[in-house]
Amino acid sequence: MVSLIICIILLSHLTFDALAEYSQSVAVRGSIYCNGSPSGGQKVKLYDRDSLEHDDLMKEGLTDQSGHFQLSGYEEELLSDIDPRLIILHECNVPCIVQMVIKVPNSFVSSGTTPKKTFDIGTIHLDEKLNRNFECIHSL
Template sequence: MTSATILLLISASLAPISEALLGVGRTQSVAVSGRLICNGQPASGVKLKLYEKESTFDVKMAEGTSDNNGQFRLTGSKTEISTIDPKLNIYHKCNYNGPCYKKIGITIPDNYVTSGSNAQRTFDIGTINLANQYTGQTTDCIN
């Protein structure tokens, strides 16, 4: 790797941090809700994380777990120059006994991103059966 490539990677990874520290950009927020089931039963205690996708490392905006009925709602905000690119990660063990977790990533559409620190709209993912196989589903040991 050349020194120019390394410098470019470092500056790209530090840009979002410097934007937030310098007050450049605008605060944007997003909310997501839904219900998780496993084999027809509520999936309670499932770990959920709301991220803002970045070119290097995603930035966590919020995290939580599903309630006893499998329902959840997460909200988060971030200051950035361009429109944030939010996604929800769901970490579960439905029909899986491995040492890690199955991870499902769901991209939240741009039209659910609102200005300010309080989300004005909520993206409802509906009911998701974690027993199903989803395109892009992976295994994640570090979450």
């Protein structure tokens, strides 16, 4: 009887560990330009896109005077891998605030809370990337 109770306790711990959340992390860096000049003060956000619930904000920040940024963050997931997205909010050549979404490749997702690699998006020229059918999120 005692061995049955011990087996039940061990199995419950193993099941709980299998369902436990685990940390995954990601890092992104790059530069943002508008009309050939560095775009300082642009808001950048790092999200984990979720299918069934609200997306999780992992980190946000602003580009510096040179248009550079670097973000890293992590998220706890129960049964799936994170689906990281970089969101750039900007007003380059538009009458409102527009968001540009860049998917971070899965190969840049690391186990644990500290990213092992950084996804470098290079230099984004917002005036060249703007789709003429943009959607405003906020009017100015």
